[in-house]
Amino acid sequence: MGKFPPGLSESLAHGLEQLGEEIIAAIAAEVPAYARPLEGSFGRGVRRGVEEALARFLALVEAGPGAAGDLATSRDVYVRLGRGEVRAGRSLDNLLSAYRVGARISWRRLGEAARHAGLDAGGLVALAEMMFAYIDGISAASADGYALAQFEVAGERERLWDRLGEMLLSGTDAATIEHAASTGAVRLPERMAAVLVPEGPDEQLPSRLSTGCPRTSHGSDFWLFLGDAQEPSRRLWLAERLAGAGAVVGPCVAWQQITTSVERASFARAALLAGRLPAAAGPEPLFTDDHLADLVLARDPGLLDDLARRRLGPLAALPERTRSRLAETLLCWLALHGQRRLVAERLHIHPQTVRYRVGQLRELFGTTLDDPEARFELELLLRATIGLRPGGPAEPPGSENTPGTGPGPGISPGP
CATH class of the missing domain: 1.10.10 (Arc Repressor Mutant, subunit A)
Known part of the structure; x- marks a missing residue:
């Protein structure tokens, strides 16, 4: 591949600041997720990304068509931009669309400047290839950052569900639980049921119950706290996924009173093991609301023996x-x-x-x-x-x- 004419990078550098502003304006106009004032850390991140992209691209032009598109010195900028999209709750598609908009505007302005600087057709093709390879590189860096942040956020969310599960099971006061949930951007359902899975879940059970809910282990038991458990469709969903696990589903109560559901599920399991709930024996999950009278009688086995x-x-x-x-x-x-x-x-x-x-x-x-x-x-x-x-x-x-x-x-x- 040939060389670019001397001084090409200096010719392209003229009006670079104006080009950056034009790119930022085009992104705001064409990418709805960014159609807001570029203020604060968001605005600084976008401007830094545009400025870095233009500066690094000119450095590549200076090195010539055969130069490798090394992103090592600026890669971290684009990795951080990708990570920021996860934190902001946006899709990576928004950022990649912004890169494409920037590439289109840049090529229109820089291609015209290169032509005026005397770059021939072959040189223009080489310049275009260099530009779009560079865009591919920064897109890949942002995709890596996005994936890494997703993994971290997923881990944080899993740890939050574990923590909330421990707090709900132990009877931590409602204000503390609510603060922990709001800090992690989680909203607990107004009504929840405690679900006891004895002897811990088997290998398939966690994937069958990947519902994004508070959960915790206590001894050999595994506890889940599920919202809307009283709804027929939710109940059917639970029955299918808990089949054969020996699970007990407590009553659906206001989450602030979840210890009531925990206590009833625990008692029902103990009564079942003691043979005091024969109607509930079997592989299907035990829904305590279906056995209220039986649970009343099981509460005092001595009274039952006296009546017998x-x-x-x-x-x-x-x-x-x-x-x-x-x-x-x-x-x-x-x-x-x-x-x-x-x-x-x-x-x-x-x-x-x-x-x-x-x-x-x-x-x-x-x-x-x-x-x-x-x-x-x-x-x-x-x-x-x-x-x-x-x-x-x-x-x-x-x-x-x-x-x-x-x-x-x-x-x-x-x-």
Whole structure:
């Protein structure tokens, strides 16, 4: 490649300050994100970038067409500009558009000045190639800065979610939590639910729950704090992603009262492990709002045992299989208001079998089955100990003693 004529860089330098102002004005007019007064650190950054670009380009022209476009001395300027776009919440496309605008204006003015300085067609082509290679270089530097800042911001945001999760779990006062959130430019949802994932999340769970929310680990447990958990679509989303994780979802409350949700989720998990929530057993996540009555009964297991001794005494002397079968029939009969056909469908037995079992129950319980208060206590007790929910999915025949449907601790009352 040939050489540029002597003095070309000096010819191009004339009117460089005016060219810089023209570029800045064109950027403000053509790139909406920059259509504001160039003041403060933003304005200084733009002006510095334009001035540095023009000065470095003239240095390359002085070195000649064969010179390598070394950005080492000015690269940091463009890396910082790229980083600044992330901090300002803007897309990198805005900055790259500004570079293209600057390149177009610069080529129009500098190309004309080079032609007047006697640069031939071949020289103009070389000058144009040099200019656009230089623009590619500073664009790449800004892209690197943008990517680096994105990584840093993502790390900061992840650490902020961890910190907020720790504060919410520990019951830190609301003002401190709100200050931490606002400092990190995070707005907490007005209502949140605490989600407990026991034994920590598996390898796939964090990616399935990448929702951008407060979270923290406590011992072997993993906690999430999710907004709008009571919404049907959000609940479905949660159920799908928490399937098989043994998770417990507390009630959705004002975030300032999130400890209420934490405490209920913790209690529900403990009750489930102790076998006091048989209706909630299974791989699906436990939504505490679906088991409020069960949780009330599980709160005092001693009270439940006392009630079992009082109301289920007539079943105590029966063989275990018979006791289980009659208890299950009694629960369905009470819940379905004695409708023999519905009870038979629920239990997958013949209506005559229902009639026979109810006859046995009447022999055992006598007039107790006609007492509204006793019937209420019996149904409450059987729901808590057996866990069947009449009207829900029917169990297959022969499943009386499968986990979650067989007799619970209250079905074996002492004498």
